[in-house]
Amino acid sequence: MIKRQRIDLLQVGQGRIGQRLFNCLKQTKQKLPSIQLARLDHKLGLLNLESDKYYQINQLVICIAPPAILSMAAKSQFWKQIFAGLHKQVQSGQLVIQQLYFVSSTRVYDGIKCGMVKASSSTHSDSTMGQALIFAEQMLMNLSRQCYLFRAVGLVGESYPKYQTFLKLQDNKLRFTIADWQLVDQMILQIKLNQDSACGDQSSQDYHAFLMTDGQGYINGQVLSLPAWQQQVEAIKGHQRWLKASNYHSNRQ
Secondary structure (H helix, E strand, O other), X not given: OOOOEEXXXXXXXXXXXXXXXXXXXXXXXXXXXXXXXXXXXXXXXXXXXOOOOOEEEEEEEEOOOOOOOOOHHHHHHHHHHOOHHHHHHHHOOOEEEEEEXXXXXXXXXXXXXXXXXXXXXXXXXXXXXXXXXXXXXXXXXXXXXXXXXXXXXXXXXXXXXXXXXXXXXXXXXXXXXXXXXXXXHHHHXXXXXXXXHHOOOOXXXXXXXXXXXXXXXXXXXXXXXXXXXXXXXXXXXXXXXXXXXXOOOOOOO
């Protein structure tokens, strides 16, 4: 039997969402394992692992994004390549990942043009970026025993000032958003809920998707929510899609 070095909680990515998540995990009052940081290379995988040792990561959190300066084609290529090294580490037997948490995007649904879209809806994209993200998600599902996908809409918050202006445009386009802290809160909630099961021997593979919005739609300066705006939303769904938020719980006031 292979003796593996256990890592309880490991995070890849320290951008705007990653930094906020890392700080919140360190400060949480509920007892959690000490969180460690790691870097990910598209050829070598996780760089903090010694090549002559075997590892089990109970909870691996990935919140990365391609550099903003890249073209759309290059960003798509980023998602198709970035997990290749991690795939090699798992396939070689060096690494076992019990639970994996990944910040994705609702671009995986951008081929759905109208009607109600839920987290359980089949992914369908007509853009190169969306197709690349679907490819990345599927790869991660195969690398872990349990995979949690947080498909977020446009983010707002202190670190995301630009998207707020799009919500006020008078162009008859329905948009959705979520605050960065709401996304982070939901991720931390799942990490806490799954902490005990992450240490066990999980033989079957499974994945869970969350469609992360604030539950409202924004169009022509109006804010629509269900059930108050049910009639208007039904009319819009005939020619635009409505993104239905996954159940979201927060202790914030």
